[in-house]
Amino acid sequence: MSDSHCPADTVADGLFLHTDEASTRQYRHALESVAEVVTDSTRASDTVYSGADPAAVRASFDEVDCLPLEGSGLDEALETVRETVLSDAVRMSHPWYLAHLNCAPMVPAVAADTLVSTLNQSHAAWDLGPSVDVLEEAFVAEFADLLGLPDSAAGVFTSGGTQANFTALLLARGWYADEYLDTDVQTDGLPAEASAFRLLRSEIGHPTADEAAAKMGLGESATVTVPVDEAHRMDAAALAETVERLVAEGQRPFAVTATAGTTDYGSIDPLAEIADVADEYDLWFHVDAAYGGALAVSDRHREKLAGIERADSVAVDFHKFLFQPASCGIFLLREEDNYRYLGHEAAYLNPGRDSVPHRTEKSVQWTRRADVLKPFVTFQTVGREGMAALVDAVIELANRVDDLVAEDPAFDLISASEISTTVFRYCPQETPETVSHGVWADEINDAIRDAALADGRTLLARTQADGRTYLKFTLLNPCTSLDDVAAVLDLIREFGREIESDLSAGDIR
Numbered sequence: 001m002s003d004s005h006c007p008a009d010t011v012a013d014g015l016f017l018h019t020d021e022a023s024t025r026q027y028r029h030a031l032e033s034v035a036e037v038v039t040d041s042t043r044a045s046d047t048v049y050s051g052a053d054p055a056a057v058r059a060s061f062d063e064v065d066c067l068p069l070e071g072s073g074l075d076e077a078l079e080t081v082r083e084t085v086l087s088d089a090v091r092m093s094h095p096w097y098l099a100h101l102n103c104a105p106m107v108p109a110v111a112a113d114t115l116v117s118t119l120n121q122s123h124a125a126w127d128l129g130p131s132v133d134v135l136e137e138a139f140v141a142e143f144a145d146l147l148g149l150p151d152s153a154a155g156v157f158t159s160g161g162t163q164a165n166f167t168a169l170l171l172a173r174g175w176y177a178d179e180y181l182d183t184d185v186q187t188d189g190l191p192a193e194a195s196a197f198r199l200l201r202s203e204i205g206h207p208t209a210d211e212a213a214a215k216m217g218l219g220e221s222a223t224v225t226v227p228v229d230e231a232h233r234m235d236a237a238a239l240a241e242t243v244e245r246l247v248a249e250g251q252r253p254f255a256v257t258a259t260a261g262t263t264d265y266g267s268i269d270p271l272a273e274i275a276d277v278a279d280e281y282d283l284w285f286h287v288d289a290a291y292g293g294a295l296a297v298s299d300r301h302r303e304k305l306a307g308i309e310r311a312d313s314v315a316v317d318f319h320k321f322l323f324q325p326a327s328c329g330i331f332l333l334r335e336e337d338n339y340r341y342l343g344h345e346a347a348y349l350n351p352g353r354d355s356v357p358h359r360t361e362k363s364v365q366w367t368r369r370a371d372v373l374k375p376f377v378t379f380q381t382v383g384r385e386g387m388a389a390l391v392d393a394v395i396e397l398a399n400r401v402d403d404l405v406a407e408d409p410a411f412d413l414i415s416a417s418e419i420s421t422t423v424f425r426y427c428p429q430e431t432p433e434t435v436s437h438g439v440w441a442d443e444i445n446d447a448i449r450d451a452a453l454a455d456g457r458t459l460l461a462r463t464q465a466d467g468r469t470y471l472k473f474t475l476l477n478p479c480t481s482l483d484d485v486a487a488v489l490d491l492i493r494e495f496g497r498e499i500e501s502d503l504s505a506g507d508i509r
């Protein structure tokens with residue numbers, strides 16, 4: 001690179017990073033400006049959310065021209081971001097954000113994300129990022145090892161659990177058609193027998209399995225659900241019975257997805273028992289550990305994943321319980337060789353005769369960010385011990401939150417958390433005579449969640465269990481204390497009381 005400015009001097013100057021001093025100064029200024037606007041806005045308000053409703057959020061963009069003819073410079077652009085995006089953003093790092101499976105991102109990972117963008121390497125071909133290709137390979141291998149997978153394992157970073165689950169089932173389908181029907185689905189498409197292909201998940205397993213079935217041309221009805229026990233874990237005996245029944249009906253069950261950390265309860269299916277069933281009936285055994293895979297870093301909790309080492313494939317989201325900014329997940333495959341059901345060759349990117357390795361054939365995505373840099377920098381910074389301490393602390397907090405909720409007569413705890421979720425509901429003090437208690441409680445708990453969203457001091461989630469409405473905390477922030485959660489419970493009780501006094505039986509639909 002020459003030390004001169006861009007030839008297109010007037011337009012490009014300062015907009016690209018060069019070796020010259022002016023451009024490096026502008027790059028640093030840009031990053032500092034972003035940091036400033038983010039930290040200012042973090043300090044300017046103490047709430048999780050502004051409470052703005054959809055109309056108000058839309059209104060704040062009314063005057064904004066997304067494709068202005070003339071630019072106004074970065075400082076001005078960031079000012080617009082402050083007034084529109086930041087003012088109504090959800091503060092994921094706020095200790096009172098307790099809603100979904102989205103975490104407070106760790107600062108080393110956020111810094112590494114800047115590295116990812118600046119270097120702009122891609123895993124699409126060797127000559128788009130050789131060092132990150134090798135790093136990804138090494139990182140994935142070490143993580144596979146932590147889960148107890150054999151040396152034959154391989155994998156890639158993904159956009160998250162959705163993509164990892166899809167990849168798993170796609171490979172499972174390719175394997176089954178090859179093994180049992182001598183069909184190459186990639187080349188020849190689905191065989192006639194595919195209308196009988198079935199994949200299994202528990203009744204509370206993630207719906208991405210059904211989506212995957214639809215995208216693979218099998219249809220959502222190819223997914224068959226298996227009941228769970230009282231602890232919200234897949235019933236392995238029922239799995240075996242379901243497989244027997246399907247086979248007797250002439251169907252072709254080919255894969256089972258077990259969940260390590262269900263979205264609502266954090267429950268972990270009995271992986272070893274499911275592995276036995278998968279062995280017996282020759283099913284592809286996939287483990288959706290999007291949430292629970294994080295336990296692998298903890299010497300205290302890793303045992304809960306026992307059986308995962310027998311999986312044919314595993315999905316783990318680092319952007320959930322490993323505190324990385326999205327997107328950051330991994331897909332692991334027990335036998336690297338099974339990637340053959342995915343590979344494609346393109347003359348310009350990865351011709352077969354090429355002398356260098358390519359990773360496109362390991363992903364359903366072509367251009368792919370070097371997301372590995374985020375957990376790499378994070379683990380280098382705090383060590384696996386440091387990460388384990390964070391995971392352990394959040395689990396410990398969740399246990400204490402369960403106790404807090406269980407002891408409080410204002411609330412009903414539906415189940416103790418296996419990882420870091422608490423599902424509960426506010427108990428109305430009195431139920432009007434004309435309404436059933438369940439319906440009345442549903443109505444009030446629904447309204448509590450809406451009230452919290454409109455208030456903004458805390459965000460919590462809402463879910464359904466046994467046809468009833470429940471509230472849910474998902475704890476994913478090591479900076480949240482028991483006092484924080486106690487204060488949020490006080491707030492929920494307050495909302496509940498208010499709603500109860502404002503609502504009358506006539507308001508119920």
Ligand SMILES: *Cc1c(COP(=O)(O)O)cnc(C)c1O
Pocket residue numbers: 101159160161162163165206208259261262263288289290291317329
């Ligand atoms: C979050 C989640 C998914 C979906 O993952 P994304 O990262 O949102 O694509 C799949 N399965 C489980 C169990 C999850 O918790």
